[in-house]
Amino acid sequence: MTTFLKGHGTENDFVIIPDPENAIALSPTAVAALCDRRAGIGADGVLHVVRAAAHPEARHMADEAEWFMDYRNGDGSVAEMCGNGVRVFARYLQHAGHIGEGDLAVATRGGVKTVHIDKEGLITVGMGKAALPEGDVTVTVDERTWPATNVNMGNPHAVAFVADLAHAGTLYAAPAFAPANAYPEGVNVEFVIDRGPKHVAMRVHERGSGETRSCGTGACAVAVAAARRDGLDPAVTGSSVTYEIDLPGGRLTITERPDGEIEMTGPAVIVAEGDIDADWFSAIETVNQ
Numbered sequence: 001m002t003t004f005l006k007g008h009g010t011e012n013d014f015v016i017i018p019d020p021e022n023a024i025a026l027s028p029t030a031v032a033a034l035c036d037r038r039a040g041i042g043a044d045g046v047l048h049v050v051r052a053a054a055h056p057e058a059r060h061m062a063d064e065a066e067w068f069m070d071y072r073n074g075d076g077s078v079a080e081m082c083g084n085g086v087r088v089f090a091r092y093l094q095h096a097g098h099i100g101e102g103d104l105a106v107a108t109r110g111g112v113k114t115v116h117i118d119k120e121g122l123i124t125v126g127m128g129k130a131a132l133p134e135g136d137v138t139v140t141v142d143e144r145t146w147p148a149t150n151v152n153m154g155n156p157h158a159v160a161f162v163a164d165l166a167h168a169g170t171l172y173a174a175p176a177f178a179p180a181n182a183y184p185e186g187v188n189v190e191f192v193i194d195r196g197p198k199h200v201a202m203r204v205h206e207r208g209s210g211e212t213r214s215c216g217t218g219a220c221a222v223a224v225a226a227a228r229r230d231g232l233d234p235a236v237t238g239s240s241v242t243y244e245i246d247l248p249g250g251r252l253t254i255t256e257r258p259d260g261e262i263e264m265t266g267p268a269v270i271v272a273e274g275d276i277d278a279d280w281f282s283a284i285e286t287v288n289q
Contacts, residue, residue, distance in 0.1 A: 002281055004034075005092060006041065006272040009084035011213035011249025015043040016092050016270075022054040028076025033284040034276075035074040041276075044212045045082060046072040047089050052107045064112045065105035067093060073208030081110030081154040083216015087123040087268035090115045095270045110154030123268050127217065128154060129260040130224040133182075139189050140176040141169045148177070148189070149225035153262075156187045157221035161229065165193055168203050171211035190218045192226065200226055201246040213249030220262050223254035234258040 002024065005016040015034045017024065026048055035043045048070035052058040058068035069089045071082045086106055093099045094117060104115040114126035131152040139148045139160050144167055148158040158177055162168065168175070168191040175189045186207035192200050202222050204215040223243040227233065232241045234256050242255040252266040 002276040002278070004041065004274060004276050005095075005270055006043070007047075007088040007091060007268065007270045008249070009087045009091075009214065009216065009268045010247055010252060010266055012082075012084035012215060013043045013213075014045050014047045014085055014088050015041050016047045016049060016088070018049045018092070018096065020049070020051050020054065022050045024048075026070075026072065027284075028072075030281070030284045031072040031076040032074065044074050044206070044209045045079070045085060047085055047092070048072065049089065049092060057109065058107045061107035061112050065107035067098070068107040071108065073206070074210070075208045077208045078109070079155060079208065081108050081113075081217055083125060083127055083153075083218075083220060083264050084214050084266070084268075085216070086113055086115060086125045087216070087264075087266060088270075090117060090123055090125075091268035091270055108154075121267065122265055124263050124265040125216070127220050127262040127264050130220065130256075130262060132224070132228070135179075135182065137182050138178050140178070141167065141171075149221075149228065150182065151221035151224050153217040153220050155217055156183050156185070157190060157218055158183070158187050159190045159192060159222050159225035161225075162191050162193060165191055165201065165203050167191070168205075171203065171205045174205055174207060188215060188218050188221075190215070190222050190225075192222050195244075195246060198226075198230075198242065199244045199246070203248065214247040214252070216252065216264050216266070219245040219247065219252045220254050220264055224256060224262070227256060235260055 052062040052068040116124045137148045146160040148160040151157045189205045204218045255263045
């Protein structure tokens with residue numbers, strides 16, 4: 001039997017596979033099957049919990065972080081980073097007794113992320129700095145096209161400010177973008193409306209997962225894009241700026257500091273724990289190392 005847990009951060013949900021010594025090789029087929037909401041457990045992605053020293057992609061970070069978040073999208077593809085996933089990853093480590101309240105470092109493909117678990121249970125993740133690549137980008141849904149802000153949070157985002165979130169359509173399929181070479185490996189697309197001063201709401205299509213209830217890196221990208229649209233750049237003003245971001249699954253608070261570092265604060269919940277049937281697991285091409 002393989003142990004799993006189910007958790008979510010503002011309803012961005014994950015299957016958690018504890019595997020400290022990296023003894024389980026998760027194929028893309030296995031990940032997609034686990035995330036299938038009818039034939040599997042159901043999730044937006046998989047959090048493979050591995051000690052950094054035991055994973056070839058993370059060994060170089062082992063001196064900084066004991067644990068590596070080997071994150072996979074719901075379709076089985078590998079992702080650099082998942083902001084909500086980091087919070088749920090930290091909550092799992094706390095749930096399992098590996099850590100307590102306070103500070104933690106987590107290794108990801110997007111680098112080492114700093115995490116703080118407060119006494120009220122909210123989790124703050126240091127998301128690093130945003131990059132804003134040059135060049136005009138547009139996104140299109142049905143007959144509507146909008147200019148978008150190109151923001152990279154360790155993974156790529158296109159942020160479009162719209163009049164109505166319904167204009168994003170069903171988001172079953174990835175919105176079209178242009179130019180084609182702007183995002184050679186695909187892109188997460190955020191659609192945003194204003195709710196009030198430094199307060200916006202968004203929907204997101206995550207590459208490899210479709211529309212999700214929440215996206216942490218997407219919320220960070222939206223906060224940065226909104227701040228620049230509003231003429232706010234902490235590196236210029238010397239003052240931090242904070243935006244409240246409403247997502248279908250809840251609210252995240254995003255702060256950008258004068259040094260460019262971005263912090264995301266929100267909840268994370270473990271909702272279930274159990275065992276995956278060994279025969280089913282082997283049938284979906286999961287191979288033990």
